[in-house]
Amino acid sequence: MPSPRSSRERRAGSGGGRLEFLSLVSQRSPGAPDSPSHRKEPGSAAAAPLPEEDCMKLNPSFLGIALSSLLAIDLWASKRLGVCAGEDSAWGSARPLMKVVEVSGHGIPWLLGTFYGLCQSDSSAAREVLLNLLFALLLDLVLVAVVKGLVKRRRPTHNKMDMFVTISVDKYSFPSGHATRAALVCRFVLRHLVLAVPLRVLVVLWALIVSVSRVMLGRHNMTDVLFGLLLGYALYSVVEYCWLSPLSAPALFALWSH
Numbered sequence: 001m002p003s004p005r006s007s008r009e010r011r012a013g014s015g016g017g018r019l020e021f022l023s024l025v026s027q028r029s030p031g032a033p034d035s036p037s038h039r040k041e042p043g044s045a046a047a048a049p050l051p052e053e054d055c056m057k058l059n060p061s062f063l064g065i066a067l068s069s070l071l072a073i074d075l076w077a078s079k080r081l082g083v084c085a086g087e088d089s090a091w092g093s094a095r096p097l098m099k100v101v102e103v104s105g106h107g108i109p110w111l112l113g114t115f116y117g118l119c120q121s122d123s124s125a126a127r128e129v130l131l132n133l134l135f136a137l138l139l140d141l142v143l144v145a146v147v148k149g150l151v152k153r154r155r156p157t158h159n160k161m162d163m164f165v166t167i168s169v170d171k172y173s174f175p176s177g178h179a180t181r182a183a184l185v186c187r188f189v190l191r192h193l194v195l196a197v198p199l200r201v202l203v204v205l206w207a208l209i210v211s212v213s214r215v216m217l218g219r220h221n222m223t224d225v226l227f228g229l230l231l232g233y234a235l236y237s238v239v240e241y242c243w244l245s246p247l248s249a250p251a252l253f254a255l256w257s258h
């Protein structure tokens, strides 16, 4: 009867006459080429882990999928809501009215109107408010131009580029300059003009109508307008933080005192 042999002895005898050595050193250091953890056994279930960057490529992040889905919904919904994008669109007959709304939120009437008011103002309170409104409108123009130039998102394909006075970055649509201005002016006017409640409601309605009209005219996607509203709202806080007063900017106020 054959005597029971140790596994080491059996292994040594299974090589067809060749000896296979199992060094203690390779057993103890897992990085060594002969170590069991380093060797790949054909058909073994324990495969070497993939580098992290390969895993990232194979598994697109949840955020990436959520963003692409949001953009797809945005493009689809904005196209459907662009009911005044052309004369032959579903609400094409309302296009001239929408273009009047567009001019009411344009930068030029607001800049000229504020400048004129500043020249005509006869109280220091009016001068202070109008000078800050002028500063806010200029800051808004610069900020929107910078973001448009950085993001470079094209206007929707169904937009007809027949807008009243544009600058070069206005071929881009993110964010909507009309929406930022509407939110900024709305917050500014509600804070610094003493108005009766119906007029305050009208100011808010005007800002909303200007914003919605951007999508209806086909000028923007919805995300351009939503971001624009947020940006304009936030910009007002910056303006209030940097508020110009006869104390903080005496030279500027000296220019306008008669």
Ligand SMILES: CC(C)=CCC/C(C)=C/COP(=O)(O)O
Pocket: 106, 107, 108, 141, 163, 164, 165, 166, 167, 170, 172, 173, 175, 176, 177, 178, 179, 214, 219
């Ligand atoms: C030329 C001046 C002083 C302002 C340009 C105003 C303008 C055309 C903004 C674009 O608005 P949207 O981004 O909402 O289309």
